[in-house]
Amino acid sequence: MSISQQGLTTNQKKQPRFRPDWWLLAILGAGLALRLLVWLIATHRYFVIDEAEYYQISSILADGRGWQFYDGATWVRPPLFILMLAGFFKLFGHDLIIIRLFQICLSLASVYLLYWLGKRLYGRRTGLIAALLASIAWPFVVFPYLLLSETLFILLFLVSVCFFAEFFATSKTDSRNKWLPESRTEWLTLVGGSFFLGLSALTRGQVLSFVPFLAIWFWIGTGRKWKPTIGAFVVMLVIFAITVSPWALRNSSVYGRPFIDNTGGYNFFLGAMKGRNGALVSQTLEAVKNMAERDSVGYQKGLEIFFKDPAAFIFDKGIKEALDFWQINYGADERLVGGYSLGQINPPWLLLDATLNDLLYLVTGALAMLGLVVATSNNRAVRSFVVIWTAQNMILAFTFFAVTRFRVSVYFFLLLYAAYTMANWRKALAWFKRPLRNSRVLRYAVGLVLPVLFLAVALPSYAPFAYLTGLDNQWGTALGLERWNEQQNAQEGDRLRLEGKYQEALNAYAKANQSIPATQISIGLTEAALGRFDDAIGRIGRTSQDISQSHIALGYIYLLQGNIAYAHGEFNTRQVALDQQADEWAWEKLPTSPLPDNTLVIGEFDWGYTYGFQTYEKDAQTGKLYRWTSGRGDSGQELARLKFPNAGTQHPVEVNLRLRGFRPDSLTPPLVEVYAKGQLLGKVQTSRNWETYNLKLPSNLSGDIIIELGADTFVPGSNSRRELGVMVESATLK
Numbered sequence: 072m073s074i075s076q077q078g079l080t081t082n083q084k085k086q087p088r089f090r091p092d093w094w095l096l097a098i099l100g101a102g103l104a105l106r107l108l109v110w111l112i113a114t115h116r117y118f119v120i121d122e123a124e125y126y127q128i129s130s131i132l133a134d135g136r137g138w139q140f141y142d143g144a145t146w147v148r149p150p151l152f153i154l155m156l157a158g159f160f161k162l163f164g165h166d167l168i169i170i171r172l173f174q175i176c177l178s179l180a181s182v183y184l185l186y187w188l189g190k191r192l193y194g195r196r197t198g199l200i201a202a203l204l205a206s207i208a209w210p211f212v213v214f215p216y217l218l219l220s221e222t223l224f225i226l227l228f229l230v231s232v233c234f235f236a237e238f239f240a241t242s243k244t245d246s247r248n249k250w251l252p253e254s255r256t257e258w259l260t261l262v263g264g265s266f267f268l269g270l271s272a273l274t275r276g277q278v279l280s281f282v283p284f285l286a287i288w289f290w291i292g293t294g295r296k297w298k299p300t301i302g303a304f305v306v307m308l309v310i311f312a313i314t315v316s317p318w319a320l321r322n323s324s325v326y327g328r329p330f331i332d333n334t335g336g337y338n339f340f341l342g343a344m345k346g347r348n349g350a351l352v353s354q355t356l357e358a359v360k361n362m363a364e365r366d367s368v369g370y371q372k373g374l375e376i377f378f379k380d381p382a383a384f385i386f387d388k389g390i391k392e393a394l395d396f397w398q399i400n401y402g403a404d405e406r407l408v409g410g411y412s413l414g415q416i417n418p419p420w421l422l423l424d425a426t427l428n429d430l431l432y433l434v435t436g437a438l439a440m441l442g443l444v445v446a447t448s449n450n451r452a453v454r455s456f457v458v459i460w461t462a463q464n465m466i467l468a469f470t471f472f473a474v475t476r477f478r479v480s481v482y483f484f485l486l487l488y489a490a491y492t493m494a495n496w497r498k499a500l501a502w503f504k505r506p507l508r509n510s511r512v513l514r515y516a517v518g519l520v521l522p523v524l525f526l527a528v529a530l531p532s533y534a535p536f537a538y539l540t541g542l543d544n545q546w547g548t549a550l551g552l553e554r555w556n557e558q559q560n561a562q563e564g565d566r567l568r569l570e571g572k573y574q575e576a577l578n579a580y581a582k583a584n585q586s587i588p589a590t591q592i593s594i595g596l597t598e599a600a601l602g603r604f605d606d607a608i609g610r611i612g613r614t615s616q617d618i619s620q621s622h623i624a625l626g627y628i629y630l631l632q633g634n635i636a637y638a639h640g641e642f643n644t645r646q647v648a649l650d651q652q653a654d655e656w657a658w659e660k661l662p663t664s665p666l667p668d669n670t671l672v673i674g675e676f677d678w679g680y681t682y683g684f685q686t687y688e689k690d691a692q693t694g695k696l697y698r699w700t701s702g703r704g705d706s707g708q709e710l711a712r713l714k715f716p717n718a719g720t721q722h723p724v725e726v727n728l729r730l731r732g733f734r735p736d737s738l739t740p741p742l743v744e745v746y747a748k749g750q751l752l753g754k755v756q757t758s759r760n761w762e763t764y765n766l767k768l769p770s771n772l773s774g775d776i777i778i779e780l781g782a783d784t785f786v787p788g789s790n791s792r793r794e795l796g797v798m799v800e801s802a803t804l805k
Contacts, residue, residue, distance in 0.1 A: 094199050095186060102182055102206030106175045109216045112417045117652065119404040120476070122218040124148075127786045129156035130165065130794070134785060136737060138321075144789040145353055146334045147326075147362050150318050151227075151273040152220040165707040165784065167218070174215035174222045181226045182206045185487060188233055191240075192453055193446065193491050201490035204435055208486065209428035210405075210479045217405060220274050221476060225483050228271040228278070232456060232484075234264030239292035239452040242299060250302040265307040269314025275480075276332025277467060282311065284463050292452035328363035335471075336369020342471040343373035345388050389469040396465055396473040397436075397525065398532040399429050403475040411551035413587055414558025421551045429533050432482065435489035436529060440521035442488030444514060445495075445502040457484045557584045561593060568597050569662055588614040592624045596660070599628045619650035623657055623678055630676065642675045648686055651701070651793070658682040663716045669723060669804035671713055673698050683711035685793055690800075693761065697731070700780055700796030710746060710779035713802050719773035723804035726778055728764045731798040732757025738785060743797050746779040747772060757782075757797055768804070778802060 118126065128140045132153065141147050159170050182205045190198030205211055214221045238260035242252065252258050268285075272278035286304050293299040319329035341352045355372065359365040377384045401408070406424060408416055446454055464481050492499050503518070534549075564579035576597050583590045591614045598607040611624050626641035647653055661679035671680055674687050674696030684698040700711035726747070732740030740759055745752045745766055752766040768776075782796035 095183075095202060098186075098199065098202045098206050099179055099182060101203075102179055102212070103175065105207060105212045106178065106215055109213055110171075112420045112423075113213075113216065113407055114410070114416055114420070115216070115407045119217070119407070119409075120219065123792065125153060125156060125218050125220070127789075127792045127794075128153050129160055130784075130786045131788065132157035133160035134738060136735070140786075140789045141362070142789065145357060146337055146365075147322065147330075147332065148334065149220075149273045149276050149332050151270060152223050155223060156218065163707075165703055167705045167707070170218070171216055171705075177222050177226045178211060178215045179206075181211070181222075181229055181483070184226070184229050184233055185483070188229075188236065188453065189487050189490055191236070192487075193494070196494040197487075197491050200494050201487050204431070204486040204490055205483065207427055208431055208435070208482070209424055210476075211483065212427070213405065213407065214479065219405070219476070221479055224271060224274040225480055227267050227274055228480065229483075231264045231267035231271055232453070234260045234267060235288075235292070235456075236453050238264060238303070242293055242303075250298045251306070252299075252303070261303055261306055262310055265310035266314050268307070269311045272311070272315055272331055273318060276334060277464075279331055280335075280467065281460070281463050282308070284459050288452070288456050288459050291455040322362070326361055326363040330363060330366065333362055333366035336366035336373075338369075338471045339373035340369040340376075342388065342392070343376040343384065346472055392471070392473045393465050393469040394528050396468040396478055397528045399432070399529060399534070400475045400532070401429075401534055405476050408551065411554065413589060414551075414555040414561070414584075416551055416555065418552050418555055421555075425534065433526065433529055433533055435486055436482075436525050437522040438489040438492040439485035439487075440525045441499060441518060442490075442492040444518035444521060445499045446488060446491050454488070457488065460484060554584060554587075557582070558587070558590075561587075561590050564597075565593055565660060568593065568600065571600075573597050573601050588618060588621065592620055593660070595628070596624055599631060600662070604628060604632055617646060619644075619646045619653045620656055620660075622647050623653060623661075627657075627661055627678060639675065642678070651685065653686070654678065654681050654684050658712070658714075663714060665717045666715060669715055669718050669721065671715065671802045672696075673799050673801055680714045681712070682714075683709065684799070685795065690761075693800075695800055697798050697800045699793070699798055700782055701784075702794040703781070703784060703796075708781065710744075710781045711796065711799075713778040713780070713799075715776040715778070715804055717774065718776040718804050721804075722770070723768055723772075723776070724770075725765050725767050725805045726752070727803045727805060728755075728766070728778075728780075729761060729800040729802070730755070730757050730764060731759070731761045731800070732782070733759055733798060734785060735787070741782040741797055744781040746781070748777055749779075761798075761800065776804065 128138075128148075131140045132138065133156075156170065159166070159173070163169050182202050185205050186198040186202035188198070189201035211222075211225075238252075238257060241254065241256050241260060252261055268278065268282075272282075285307065286300070289304050289307070290297075290300045293303065315331055319331055322331075323329040337352060337356055340356070341349055344352060352369075356365050356369055359368050406428065408421065408424060410416060411421065443454060443458060461481050461484075464477065468477065503515075560579045561583035564576040564583065567573075567576035567579060577594065580590055580594045580597070585591070592611055595607040595611040595614075598604075598610065607628055608625060611621055611628070614621050616622070622641045622644045626638040629635075629638035629641065641647075657678040658681070663679045666680070671677060673681065673684075677687075677698075681698065683701050685701050687696050687698050689696055703709050726745070728745065730743060732743070734740050740757045743755050743757055743764075745755065745764075747768055750769050752768065755764040755766070757764075780797065780799070784794045784796045786792060786794055
């Protein structure tokens with residue numbers, strides 16, 4: 072063997088082999104398992120908070136209709152998350168499962184980057200603990216399941232922070248007081264951080280107000296040197312401006328002034344109103360047609376309220392919102408615990424939410440406050456960022472208002488310093504035992520006060536604490552478990568009632584929670600089935616009239632009595648018109664009887680026979696009623712249903728459907744798939760006019776016949792945000 076070959080072999084032996092970090096892989100695996108578990112135990116079926124709006128804008132964009140949604144909307148949002156959703160809709164249709172899987176990947180990427188940042192700053196143990204906390208903390212487990220921008224934003228913002236952290240670490244090695252970076256690494260990290268900061272701003276508009284605070288961070292990160300601070304900050308501004316310029320220039324061409332996000336004026340006006348009378352805020356601002364001017368008017372109206380009574384703004388609203396920023400809001404929509412007192416939430420969800428959400432937040436929050444003080448000073452850049460980012464968000468809460476989801480991007484970075492405290496608890500204890508010098512008095516006091524102050528603000532809002540101290544006997548989790556158990560009796564009662572076992576059903580309802588309107592409505596429907604109409608009407612009439620189910624149940628009973636006028640009055644209430652899922656409740660809870668001539672006329676009296684439809688409407692030309700089929704569910708493949716009770720005994724041979732496939736001029740009327748009990752009958756190409764379509768039925772149908780319809784959907788626009796499929800006027804089995 073030659074000398075050169077021997078050298079090559081030696082070099083090959085010296086090259087380190089790739090060794091996977093099994094602890095990190097286990098943590099990422101646990102995070103993946105928890106995020107997939109959400110799909111199994113979540114009762115979330117409908118959009119919460121801004122999900123519907125993101126879905127609607129993205130759907131219109133994917134259809135090739137541009138940004139027309141904003142022409143009649145209240146505000147203009149940043150585009151990046153919307154573009155991401157629209158891209159998936161364009162490639163895969165309205166399949167939310169694929170989007171959620173992708174967001175899980177983004178979430179786990181954030182977990183890995185937090186590990187990398189913790190390891191880079193404070194060692195592997197801190198990195199692993201930070202990754203573990205981020206992988207199991209419930210908000211970061213649940214948000215990938217939702218169509219909200221937090222998951223994408225946290226990843227992009229974290230990438231920006233990692234780039235800037237590397238830039239500061241690299242620039243520290245050069246002691247020269249220079250205006251601009253000189254090494255390639257410094258330039259790459261500075262430009263990379265600035266670019267991803269721009270992408271973050273195109274995801275969440277709050278980044279724009281954070282940019283001025285970066286001057287403080289750059290000054291600390293560069294070792295308090297003015298020349299490199301100013302030079303790096305100017306470079307950052309240039310790259311940031313270039314990144315956001317396409318969207319800003321688009322808005323300038325449409326509205327006359329460049330901006331990224333104009334929700335600030337609305338939020339400032341609403342915050343000054345202490346979050347009340349949002350309808351008045353919307354009405355006032357929507358009267359201003361230009362979006363750029365509308366934003367200015369929002370700030371102007373908010374300032375008028377401020378100057379009218381500054382003390383009330385500061386003390387009654389501002390300080391309260393700043394404290395609310397840290398408090399736990401059990402009823403926040405993104406927690407998906409709505410209806411817990413009705414027994415509609417799985418106990419595992421309630422337990423995981425109470426522990427991995429609230430309890431973990433309290434523990435890690437207090438440890439993070441301590442970690443920010445006691446962490447070693449050789450990595451002040453990232454620590455100063457976390458402090459500045461937290462302070463800026465509290466200023467926003469003071470100025471606008473605080474909701475739970477606004478805290479998650481702060482909470483995510485606090486996990487890094489909670490992990491530091493947990494990984495270096497001996498150092499933390501030793502820090503307090505050091506001799507107290509004058510230079511350390513303030514920092515020592517902050518180290519003692521911050522964790523206590525955090526707990527003093529957050530702990531009273533924690534459900535178990537309130538429950539155990541008697542401050543609030545309606546503790547969410549305990550009540551949820553109790554009500555869930557009670558309401559299983561009501562579920563059993565509904566099953567027995569629909570089977571015709573009325574007395575057994577009444578016995579089951581007697582064991583359920585009698586204070587819940589759903590229980591009283593079910594008892595009333597059972598009394599009606601026994602012919603006790605007056606008892607049923609009186610009972611349901613005494614329940615809450617603010618829910619659609621009461622009115623639908625009363626209308627159904629009036630139909631049983633033959634009182635068409637009264638039924639018409641109940642079915643035309645505002646509560647029924649506003650409940651887009653009213654037909655689903657009727658499908659599950661109302662008994663149905665065979666239809667005359669097996670003809671289902673769509674309209675106000677079809678409750679219990681239709682599922683997956685919008686509220687009925689009247690055709691302006693024909694004067695007949697119809698319904699639109701609605702959304703296609705998580706998979707984008709769910710079907711609307713029409714029920715023909717006991718029609719299988721008559722052996723029908725075909726189904727006649729009266730359909731209309733209206734679409735805007737730029738879209739093609741939908742191709743409708745028609746099924747009977749899971750068997751595809753055929754596909755019909757609809758037109759913009761009403762037409763009747765006849766399809767053959769299979770010969771093996773029996774009992775109730777369910778006809779199912781599947782049609783691609785569209786969203787008309789901001790003035791009509793419903794997801795619409797195909798218009799259905801009637802269906803007949805021949």
